[in-house]
Structures are given as structure tokens and as C-alpha cells.
Amino acid sequence: MNKLVSIVVCLLVSCFVLTACSLLPLVSPSSTESTLQVNQPVTLDFSLKDKDGNDVNLADYKGKKIYINVWATWCGPCQREIPELEEVYQEYKDKEDYVFLSITSPKDAEFANTNPADVSKDEILEKASELGATYPVLFDTKDQAMTHFGIAAFPTHILINSDGTLKVSFAGQVQKDKLVELLEEMQ
Structure with a gap:
């Protein structure tokens, strides 16, 4: 009987852990209403911080095909x-018309984000390095990206065409082949 109870508990915990990434609300429900619509313009009039604390204005990428992983x-x-x-x-990375970005929301006292979704900036950079990520990691220190893109689950993928319109936005783990297909379909 104890073995059966243990198995059931393990299964329930596993189910919870596997779905937690997609069910955890990151910001208040009223602020997750994304204004993103396929084939409609995406406003990128805000800045994020890079690993050195420099501002990165997303509007600077106007005219490029932008992939964002949150x-x-x-x-x-x-x-x-x-x-x-x-x-x-x-x-x-060497294709001039593409930009590849990663965004997360750090929990550092110096930042103004009211609902950080992750650990400190240093811990994030350590984990990214440990997992082999060399692509740019940007920090949403003011809840701008999380709110603007209506992020309600991790991971979220946002692809913006070079004309500034949304190609697609979706939550959940993406496979390499599917991402390459989407990148190649971008205008």
C-alpha cells in the first residue's frame, strides 16, 4: 500500500512540475492581456539591460528579423x-538581417520590476553559461517586456518580421527544426 501511495504522489508531483512553467502567472492577470496580433505592427519602444548594465533599445533593431526567447x-x-x-x-548570428535575443526578469533589489520572474542577474548569467548559451541575454528590469508582450508562461517565443509585424508568438518548448522553419518563413 505504501508503495502505491508513493507512486501516486510521485506522479502527481511530476505532473505539477512539468506543467508549472506554463501555468505560473508572471504578472497580474489584468496586465497579461497582450496587444500582439499576427501580421500587425509590434511596438518596441522600450529598453532592456544587457549583462554589463547597458541599455539595449529594441527599436534599434527596426528593419531586422527579430527572434525573442523569454x-x-x-x-x-x-x-x-x-x-x-x-x-x-x-x-x-552572422546573418545581418536576423537578431536573436533572450529576455528574463531578474530579482535584484536595484531594479524596478515589481514582479520579477527569476533569480538574480548573476545567477541567471551563471545558469545561461552552464547550459551553453552564448546568445545575448537581456534583463527586463522594469517589467516592460513581460507586460508589453503579455508573458504568462515560460518559455515564450516571439518572432517579429523585418517590417515590424508579428510573425508568431507562442508559449512552450520549441524544437530546433520548428524554430528554423519559422525563422526561414520570416519576411
């Missing part, structure tokens, strides 16, 4: 997809 260190699917994201990044 993730958290505690998210299992996020961690599992990083090696394949890195492979895709290596294939696209």
Missing part, C-alpha cells in the same frame, strides 16, 4: 531547449 532559470522546458536554441543562434 525564459526563466527555474523552468525545465526553458533549460531543455537552450542547447538547441544555441545551435540555431550559431547558424544565424
